Amino acid sequence: MSESSQHPRPAGKGRGRFSGRIGYVLAVAGSAVGLGNIWRFPYLAAKYGGGMFLLVYLILVVTFGYVLIVSETTLGRMTRKSPVGAFRSFGDKLSLRFGGWINAVIPMLIVPYYSVIGGWVMKYLYEYLRGNAVPLAEDGYFSTFISNSAVVEFWFVVFAALVFFTILAGVKNGVEKVSKILMPLLILLAIFVTIYSVTRPGAMEGVKYFLIPNLETFSWMTVVAAMGQMFYSLSIAMGILYTYGSYIGKDVDIEHSTTQVEFFDTGVALLGGLMIIPAVFAFSGGNMETLKAGPSLTFITLPKVFASMGAGTAIGIAFFLMFLFAALTSAISLLETSVSTLEDELHWSRPKCCLVMVVVMLTFGTASSLGYGVWDHFLLFGMQFLDFFDFLTNSIMMPIAALATCYLILRVVGFARMDAEVERSSQFKRKKLYHFFLKYLAPICVSIILLSSIANVLGWISL
Numbered sequence: 001m002s003e004s005s006q007h008p009r010p011a012g013k014g015r016g017r018f019s020g021r022i023g024y025v026l027a028v029a030g031s032a033v034g035l036g037n038i039w040r041f042p043y044l045a046a047k048y049g050g051g052m053f054l055l056v057y058l059i060l061v062v063t064f065g066y067v068l069i070v071s072e073t074t075l076g077r078m079t080r081k082s083p084v085g086a087f088r089s090f091g092d093k094l095s096l097r098f099g100g101w102i103n104a105v106i107p108m109l110i111v112p113y114y115s116v117i118g119g120w121v122m123k124y125l126y127e128y129l130r131g132n133a134v135p136l137a138e139d140g141y142f143s144t145f146i147s148n149s150a151v152v153e154f155w156f157v158v159f160a161a162l163v164f165f166t167i168l169a170g171v172k173n174g175v176e177k178v179s180k181i182l183m184p185l186l187i188l189l190a191i192f193v194t195i196y197s198v199t200r201p202g203a204m205e206g207v208k209y210f211l212i213p214n215l216e217t218f219s220w221m222t223v224v225a226a227m228g229q230m231f232y233s234l235s236i237a238m239g240i241l242y243t244y245g246s247y248i249g250k251d252v253d254i255e256h257s258t259t260q261v262e263f264f265d266t267g268v269a270l271l272g273g274l275m276i277i278p279a280v281f282a283f284s285g286g287n288m289e290t291l292k293a294g295p296s297l298t299f300i301t302l303p304k305v306f307a308s309m310g311a312g313t314a315i316g317i318a319f320f321l322m323f324l325f326a327a328l329t330s331a332i333s334l335l336e337t338s339v340s341t342l343e344d345e346l347h348w349s350r351p352k353c354c355l356v357m358v359v360v361m362l363t364f365g366t367a368s369s370l371g372y373g374v375w376d377h378f379l380l381f382g383m384q385f386l387d388f389f390d391f392l393t394n395s396i397m398m399p400i401a402a403l404a405t406c407y408l409i410l411r412v413v414g415f416a417r418m419d420a421e422v423e424r425s426s427q428f429k430r431k432k433l434y435h436f437f438l439k440y441l442a443p444i445c446v447s448i449i450l451l452s453s454i455a456n457v458l459g460w461i462s463l
């Protein structure tokens with residue numbers, strides 16, 4: 001969910017501003033908390049080693065994640081531009097243009113498949129509203145639903161239409177105001193469901209699996225997946241934070257806000273994991289097949305939890321409604337960023353830019369929604385369309401976008417200017433650490449991870 005009410009984008013009237021640090025933190029946390037925390041994080045953690053995945057993820061969040069959030073926000077505030085403009089402020093070299101565009105294109109590729117998952121959430125909400133809590137919890141419900149391409153496509157289009165409507169009708173602020181109330185409620189409900197889940201018989205095994213790292217479950221894919229998830233969940237390496245940084249005042253303490261955003265987003269991801277992974281153990285007996293269910297995990301597991309609660313329909317409605325708002329506001333921020341980039345860079349009218357995005361959405365979104373059904377024989381590098389777009393953006397493009405930011409700072413902007421910008425508002429407490437990570441760890445590790453995930457997908461190595 002985003003907080004665009006506080007990051008207005010008044011065309012031609014100078015740049016909007018957040019109302020201070022709290023406004024900024026809420027906006028970034030809002031964009032960060034979405035499907036990534038409750039849908040993507042739990043299934044990746046379940047699939048890639050539980051506690052080991054969590055450990056790698058946490059290390060990445062406080063190292064690369066931290067460095068990249070500070071960098072992108074600082075560059076945004078320094079240049080007062082979105083990514084393409086921010087890179088261009090430092091010259092018109094091809095490498096800079098590429099750096100800006102790769103950051104800007106990523107949201108355009110994410111929003112179509114994000115809307116497909118948003119459609120799944122709507123379908124589940126609709127079924128709960130019709131009182132179908134019991135069938136939703138039955139084995140095989142999800143796989144039957146997902147293979148029915150007409151239904152999946154229908155809900156994708158409904159969700160996508162809602163996102164466009166919200167942006168075009170200018171009711172974005174209204175949606176975000178509502179979500180400001182619903183988000184804290186979602187977190188409270190998630191805490192309640194978590195407590196229920198972890199106290200089910202057999203759930204403790206799942207809690208252990210999720211929280212205690214076990215070296216045996218480590219694979220290189222754990223690192224690749226954790227890094228992609230870190231980018232995705234914190235909304236980094238996709239231009240969003242440049243844009244948000246460009247809206248903050250010179251008085252906002254960038255380090256402090258970054259810590260708060262990371263805390264918030266990781267807290268909700270932990271809740272997502274604790275709600276779902278122990279429940280897999282309790283309701284499916286720790287069946288490894290279910291643990292490896294992938295993108296369907298949340299949709300298979302939560303209905304079982306709700307059904308066993310007795311008041312499944314009411315909780316299902318409440319949960320999926322709030323989940324829908326979290327997804328909707330994140331999708332709005334993805335689409336809004338995409339449209340703004342097109343407007344700024346191509347100087348086209350807003351309706352024309354929206355039209356371009358309608359085409360992009362329909363093309364890639366339809367491929368993603370049909371990929372699990374009638375088009376399931378079309379595989380790209382062994383993946384269905386949705387998994388492919390997810391992999392392409394998170395494991396290939398975002399590392400490249402992150403490298404572009406490192407390059408910009410190391411080769412063009414220089415630490416002196418970065419430090420000065422951060423220090424305009426506060427002391428730069430972790431300056432030495434920041435330099436060290438950005439100079440050595442980030443570029444080297446990101447390159448290794450990137451190359452290995454490309455080699456893996458091309459079948460040169462097996463991770």
Ligand code: PHE
Nearest residue numbers: 032034035036232233235330
């Ligand atoms: N971080 C969001 C999530 O976890 C996804 C997102 C990325 C939303 C970028 C907006 C912008 O769901």
